[in-house]
Amino acid sequence: MIHALDLLLTPRTVAIIGASDAPERIGGRPLHYLLKHGFKGDIYPVNPSRKTVQGVKAYASIADVPKAVDCAIIAVPAALVVDTVRACVTANVRSAILFSSGFAEVDEEGGAIQTEIQTIAAQGGMRLLGPNCLGVLNSSIGWFGTFANGPAEVDIRAGGVTGIVTQSGAYGSHIYMAAQARRVGIRYWVTTGNEVDIDVAEVIEFYARNNDVKVIVAYIEGVKDGAGMRRALEAARRARKSVIIMKVGRSKIGAQAASTHTASVAGKDSVYDALFRQYGAFRATTMGEMVDLAYACQFGFFPQGRRMCLQTISGGAGIHMADVADEEALEVPPLPDDMQSKLKALIPHASVRNPVDFTANAVNDPELLPRNLDLTLSSGLFDGHVVYLTSVPGSLFTRASCLEGLRRIRAAHPDAMIVMSMLVHDDVAAE
């Protein structure tokens, strides 16, 4: 049996209801992006007044589409949504994405229509994403079931292992782009909006069971199904996946805004803190923290303990790192005396206690860094190494030798957790 979210995230046949010939319109964008990104499945634009849409043969109604549709995008005004959902159910569409807004997030009348949609889909066995959402994407097959310009207009990083799920579409779009800029490879992206059917918890659980996903990033305004969320977090924990969550609505005004956005109930904040802690999910407080963590987790190296070896080309950064290690309850044990003596022989003016400051001499002698690292890595005394290199690996003068040394170290210590801090252009970081 195919999981409902596989139909939504890896469809073979898609329909776009309300498809527009103008690529900049909300109804025109998904088709534009699918064509641009070379989506390999069948695409059926539905538009009663056109023979073709953006050059693709169009159909007057969903009933006219010749194949069974795995996923239909519904991009019609709110007033037409009920009839469209009914038509999809009749046509045996298996899942649908509802872009349209103007439902429970606006008023009671909207809420009643939303319930009607929900009932029609549930009775017809059609899974629903939204309404009031920006859709989905699966970067590995060029599936852009979204009108969000952000994710669709940036370059895709192949082979991503991160799955993003977000109640807010535009915020989710921002997460996508910030993560992409931070060199996070993103596999799946799902925006759930008002969640009449598929909710954040179901998507987290799907990611937990999906072998392509190693890192799960979620943005949550409110959780309706507490038990479902517990089940999802438990599944992710069992599968040893990294879960990074932004839960907003901590403040009174924030919680109020959540109710008029995706009609969410923000809930008691301390309950979420406890829930996330219980299942080892990390609660981020800024966008930057969220994407930094996703970046770090995607490589799959995790320390087994708290003993850190700090190495630095900047004594100042060594002090700052030691301060932060202390705040995070990490240990920075001094190097054994014999190792300090060996390092002292390599770098006469260096601090060798831990943090190890190999000073600006590393600029003149490219072998300092790999020798240093080889000594401390081989000792087995540390659970992780943090190495601060600032711009040296990117400098015209030191780039080649520095990167060569680092590659040698990685080859000699393939399983060691080594965090490198450098300020370099993208192409250097990529090596």
Next chain:
Amino acid sequence: MIHALDLLLTPRTVAIIGASDAPERIGGRPLHYLLKHGFKGDIYPVNPSRKTVQGVKAYASIADVPKAVDCAIIAVPAALVVDTVRACVTANVRSAILFSSGFAEVDEEGGAIQTEIQTIAAQGGMRLLGPNCLGVLNSSIGWFGTFANGPAEVDIRAGGVTGIVTQSGAYGSHIYMAAQARRVGIRYWVTTGNEVDIDVAEVIEFYARNNDVKVIVAYIEGVKDGAGMRRALEAARRARKSVIIMKVGRSKIGAQAASTHTASVAGKDSVYDALFRQYGAFRATTMGEMVDLAYACQFGFFPQGRRMCLQTISGGAGIHMADVADEEALEVPPLPDDMQSKLKALIPHASVRNPVDFTANAVNDPELLPRNLDLTLSSGLFDGHVVYLTSVPGSLFTRASCLEGLRRIRAAHPDAMIVMSMLVHDDVAAE
């Protein structure tokens, strides 16, 4: 009378003692960078064994240089520093930068030599920067008295109003590059190292009195002259300049590392907290926070009170912004009823209370944003506006109309504090 720091930061004649023909060596880099950046002053390389260095006529000793030298860079091994400093004093050099390390930060013997250097320079009336520092730069005249590759290899942003001063050279180099990447325009950069003479406090005070500087960024490991630091912060406060400080050495291991780095005494952390608070200096805790603040402060718009109007294309971001405003004790008062009605007429499905969520409709109607903003800006009810636009100003489809609308708003409200959050390419942000 010319201020000593003017000689150091805006020299007309410079000597490089220990100048190397190899541009990648520490003694070769300053000359390489000066030539590359078109420094207009006179440059005198000093090297006893060469006629020219990197194509520039060289002199056997500082005594042979034909003009009075405003600033000499001393790039010689530690063992030669005492004699070199003495020769500079004899030759009436007015200020000198000491790159060399191996002094008080290493051991007592080094400390004694450092004291000797200090005495020779003080008696001869020559100002000293360092030792154990990376030098200085003044981007407005192409003066790169540094061997730091980072600042010298990035593009310079013209017209910067930020002055950076840092005890750690490599950390300071990182600040420079992170700030530059964040679109902070940097005018001056000074690294003070072991501070035998010029210290962070003197540079802060210089920046406070310098009309080209509006934002002061400082990295501090320890303060030897508390009264001098108070005077400097007081001067900056009187001149209404933004002061952003990173003070490290909070932890025991961090403080220990500071003593072996620039021989600093970190001191009691709470004392620094109180000192910075007293003079309105902001104490940053991360590099990101430091450069974000420098970026925001350089435009010179500051709110007169705490009432914020939050506007957003993402309801999710609205909630997050409201949470953060609450944490920072900012007010997010509801819009008056008549204004809510007007906005409701513009955007049927929007939240109009505050945060104002103009929803994805802004994608279809480029006039929504400027109309919205014009209404709330004209009301005079708010001390600041924060507008979250994510990628819309950068999208192929919306870029032109969106930027045009924003320019109109800025022209109509030239003095309003408006913070824009957008995720776009550099060229778009620049407009």
